[in-house]
Amino acid sequence: MDNLFxxxxxxxxxxxxxxxxxxxxxxxxxxxTYPKGLERYLRAxxxxxxxxxxxxxxxxNDLKENAKRLAEENNAEYIYLNSSKQSNEEIVKELLNKRxxxxxxxxxxxxxxxxxxxxxxxxxxxxxxxxxxxxxxxLHIYFYFIDPDYGLCYFMVQTxxxxxxxxxxxxxxxxxxxxxxxxxxxxxxxxxxxxISDVDRAQELSNYLNVxxxxxxxxxxxxxxxxxxxxxxxxxxxxxHWSIKQVEYATDIMFESEEELNIFYKQLLDYCxxxxxxxxxxxxxxxxxxxxxxxRIQNSCKRTYNGFRLKHKCGALSIKMxxxxxxxxxxxxxxxxxxxxxxxxxxxxxDGSVSKQNAAMExxxxxxxxxxxxxxxxxxxxxxxxxxxxxxxxAISELSEFTNRKTEGNRNYKGxxxxxxxxxxxxxxxxxxxxxxxxxxxxxxxxxxxxxxxxQWTTSKVSRLLKxxxxxxxxxxxxxxxxxxxxxxxxxxxxxxxxxxNLTVIPTISEFMNNDLSPALCKS
Numbered sequence: 001m002d003n004l005f006x007x008x009x010x011x012x013x014x015x016x017x018x019x020x021x022x023x024x025x026x027x028x029x030x031x032x033t034y035p036k037g038l039e040r041y042l043r044a045x046x047x048x049x050x051x052x053x054x055x056x057x058x059x060x061n062d063l064k065e066n067a068k069r070l071a072e073e074n075n076a077e078y079i080y081l082n083s084s085k086q087s088n089e090e091i092v093k094e095l096l097n098k099r100x101x102x103x104x105x106x107x108x109x110x111x112x113x114x115x116x117x118x119x120x121x122x123x124x125x126x127x128x129x130x131x132x133x134x135x136x137x138x139l140h141i142y143f144y145f146i147d148p149d150y151g152l153c154y155f156m157v158q159t160x161x162x163x164x165x166x167x168x169x170x171x172x173x174x175x176x177x178x179x180x181x182x183x184x185x186x187x188x189x190x191x192x193x194x195x196i197s198d199v200d201r202a203q204e205l206s207n208y209l210n211v212x213x214x215x216x217x218x219x220x221x222x223x224x225x226x227x228x229x230x231x232x233x234x235x236x237x238x239x240x241h242w243s244i245k246q247v248e249y250a251t252d253i254m255f256e257s258e259e260e261l262n263i264f265y266k267q268l269l270d271y272c273x274x275x276x277x278x279x280x281x282x283x284x285x286x287x288x289x290x291x292x293x294x295x296r297i298q299n300s301c302k303r304t305y306n307g308f309r310l311k312h313k314c315g316a317l318s319i320k321m322x323x324x325x326x327x328x329x330x331x332x333x334x335x336x337x338x339x340x341x342x343x344x345x346x347x348x349x350x351d352g353s354v355s356k357q358n359a360a361m362e363x364x365x366x367x368x369x370x371x372x373x374x375x376x377x378x379x380x381x382x383x384x385x386x387x388x389x390x391x392x393x394x395a396i397s398e399l400s401e402f403t404n405r406k407t408e409g410n411r412n413y414k415g416x417x418x419x420x421x422x423x424x425x426x427x428x429x430x431x432x433x434x435x436x437x438x439x440x441x442x443x444x445x446x447x448x449x450x451x452x453x454x455x456q457w458t459t460s461k462v463s464r465l466l467k468x469x470x471x472x473x474x475x476x477x478x479x480x481x482x483x484x485x486x487x488x489x490x491x492x493x494x495x496x497x498x499x500x501x502n503l504t505v506i507p508t509i510s511e512f513m514n515n516d517l518s519p520a521l522c523k524s
Contacts (some may be wrong), residue, residue, distance in 0.1 A: 005383035006253065012264075014254050015199040018376060019206035020171025021191070021248035021332060025365060027222060027240035029232070032162040035131045038118060044235045049129050052120050059228050060139065060159040066227050067108050067141045074105035081111040092144045092152075101146060109142045117160050136160070143225050150174050150217070155225050165226065165240065167218060171206070172250075178205045189325040192252050211366050218242050218365075243363040249375030250332040251383075258326040265307070265323045271389040272310055272321070273301060274431050274498075275491050278439065281312045284319050284382045286341075286374070299436070316340050319382055333378045335371065338363055343370045402472055402493055413471045418497040425452040426465070427494045430475075430486060439483040442466065 006013060031037045042048075047055050071078040077095060081088070088109050095107055117136040120129050138160035146152050151173025156166040172191050179186055182205070185197040196202045222229065222240050232238040255261040278297040282289040298313045307323040316337035322330040335341075339360040347359050361367050403415040416423055429435070429448045440448075442462050449457045466484060469475040474490030477483070486494070 003380045003383040004387035008387050009264075012255055012260055014256055015193075015196055016251065016253050017175075017193055017196060017199065017202055017206065018249070018251040018379065019175050020372075021250040022170055022246070023168065023244075023248070024246040025167045025218070026243050026245045027165040027167065027218065028243070029162060029238050030241050031236065031238065032232075035118065035133055038161060039131055041232075041236070049120055049131065052118075052131070056118075056161055059161075059163070059231065062228050062231070063141060063157060063159045063226070064110075064139070066225070067110070067143070070105060070143070070224075071108045076105040077107040079107060079109045081109060084111075088142060088144070088154075096152075101152075103146045103148045106144045106146060106152075107142075109144065110139055111142075112137050113140045115140070115158055115160075115164070117158075117162070141225075147217075149177060151177055153221075155221050157226050163226065163228070163232075165222065166245065167221065175202065175206050192250075192324050192328050192330060194254060194325055194327055196254075207372075209368060209372060211368055214368075215242065215365060242365045244335075244338050244365060244367060244371070246334070246336050247338070247368075247371055248332055248334045249371065249379070250330055251376075251379045252324075253329040253331075255327045255329065261323055261327050261329060262307075265329065267389060268321065268329075268386060269301065269308055269310060271386070273299075274436075274495050276312060276385075277436050277486050277488070277491055279485070279488070280385060281314055281319075284312060284378055284385065285314060285317055286377060286381070287314070297438070319378060321382075331379050331382055333375045335374075338367055338371060341370070341374055343367075399493070399496065402474070406471055408471050413468050416472070416497065422453070424498065425449075427497050428452070430469075430490075430494055431498065436486060436491075439478065439485045441482050441484070445484075 006016060031041060039049075042052060042055075068078055070076070079091065091109065092107055099106065114135050114137050117134060117138060118131055119134050119136060121132045122128075123130050138158060141157050141159060143155045143157075144152070145155070147169075150169045153167065153169040158164045170191065172188075172193070176186070176188055176193075179196070179202055182201065184202055186193050186202070187195040193202075219240070226240075229238055255264070276299055279289045281297050281299070296313075296315045298311075300311045300313070302309050302311070304322070310321045312319050316335070317340050318334045320330075320332045320334065322328075322332070324330050339362075341361045342358045343361045344356065344358055345362070346354055347357055348354055361370055399418070403417065405415055406413045418424070426449070429445070429452060432448060435444065435448065442459055445466070446457050446459065446462045449462070466475065469484075469490070470477065473487055474493060475484045476487050478485065
């Protein structure tokens with residue numbers, strides 16, 4: 001992947017790999033997902049509404065019996081969980097430690113969950129019974145298995161109409177199996193690769209995407225784990241429509257050493273925490289920024305068992321940065337709704353016409369080819385942004401412009417003094433993560449300033465400060481609102497002002513005090 005970051009630090013990097021990470025797909029039988037469709041199915045199969053419940057229970061029993069049979073035939077555990085506190089993943093992990101990682105069924109785990117379903121209710125107005133959609137509890141069956149091509153997967157089926165299913169697998173597991181088939185050596189830890197002997201070939205393998213082949217695999221799993229498809233298809237052909245529910249696309253940058261990455265990663269965290277603004281988050285995602293999106297945009301830094309995770313989120317989309325498995329820097333795009341992105345595709349209109357235009361991405365698994373392209377583009381833009389760290393030459397050359405007086409509308413506005421204690425406090429407030437991510441109003445800024453200053457900040461005094469910041473183009477106001485955001489120039493210059501003191505002035509004075517004043521005091 002060509003980007004400014006990896007070019008800048010290529011001497012410290014031993015390899016780069018981009019591939020899918022966690023993937024979650026949903027399967028639905030479209031004819032059974034809405035009341036009218038289900039009614040047509042019942043009529044076609046000559047099933048009365050009053051017999052719907054007994055028919056549904058019969059289907060549920062077939063699914064349970066099939067699950068028990070498969071568990072027995074494969075010598076796998078059949079477990080019913082009656083508490084949400086118990087983790088399926090932990091149970092499966094313990095079982096894998098005992099049985100090994102050979103292909104086959106590992107476990108069948110069942111539990112009760114609330115999900116979308118149907119029920120028959122009486123309608124007093126028309127004095128008839130009707131099908132109604134509702135949230136209801138029913139048994140869900142999870143089949144955990146190791147596939148020879150995809151690694152550890154699970155297939156979940158709902159045991160009541162509309163019999164929705166979910167399928168999970170991890171792209172790194174699949175890539176590991178693909179590399180084994182081609183005798184490519186690697187070191188894998190915590191769902192990522194620390195080292196790969198042939199990085200270029202590994203990337204070719206992860207770039208290979210055959211959606212038709214994956215579709216056939218999904219249909220094969222459905223045939224095995226949802227045997228009632230044959231009963232459902234006695235009159236009409238019933239098939240699952242496969243959609244993307246959640247997908248993660250990760251780029252792992254492998255550094256030479258863990259110590260080197262730890263030092264470097266801390267600098268990246270500091271840089272992103274003080275510089276990323278909502279406009280940047282939207283640019284990472286390839287979207288335009290508007291004031292309406294400000295409430296949906298969030299930046300957060302969280303400590304994990306590996307280290308620190310930095311997350312930039314906008315609604316159903318997020319881009320994250322981790323330090324994983326010692327020497328790996330991971331940039332990961334998570335998409336919980338692919339329709340958030342627009343692609344150039346065929347659009348079928350209600351009048352029967354077809355046109356090609358930019359439209360929301362379809363949730364079909366055949367949109368995965370677009371997801372790969374978008375994942376690479378978002379990652380490249382984020383890494384290009386990270387490459388600007390420590391590139392302060394432009395900001396330093398422009399400092400004088402912000403320290404000199406400016407005149408606008410026959411009114412003078414004094415410049416900013418990077419060594420003035422009060423103004424440094426103002427800069428530190430403006431670099432607060434909450435204000436950067438969500439913007440700020442006069443009231444918000446007044447609240448945060450009161451934490452640094454003993455003197456009272458009135459609304460009019462804050463307004464004069466805001467006007468001064470606008471004149472110097474350090475902040476801008478969102479049109480038709482009372483909200484302000486740091487400009488890119490403001491973010492850069494204010495960060496430089498704070499660095500000038502924290503990284504240059506204070507250390508220099510401290511060194512001067514230790515080297516010159518202390519000996520003098522000792523002599524006296």
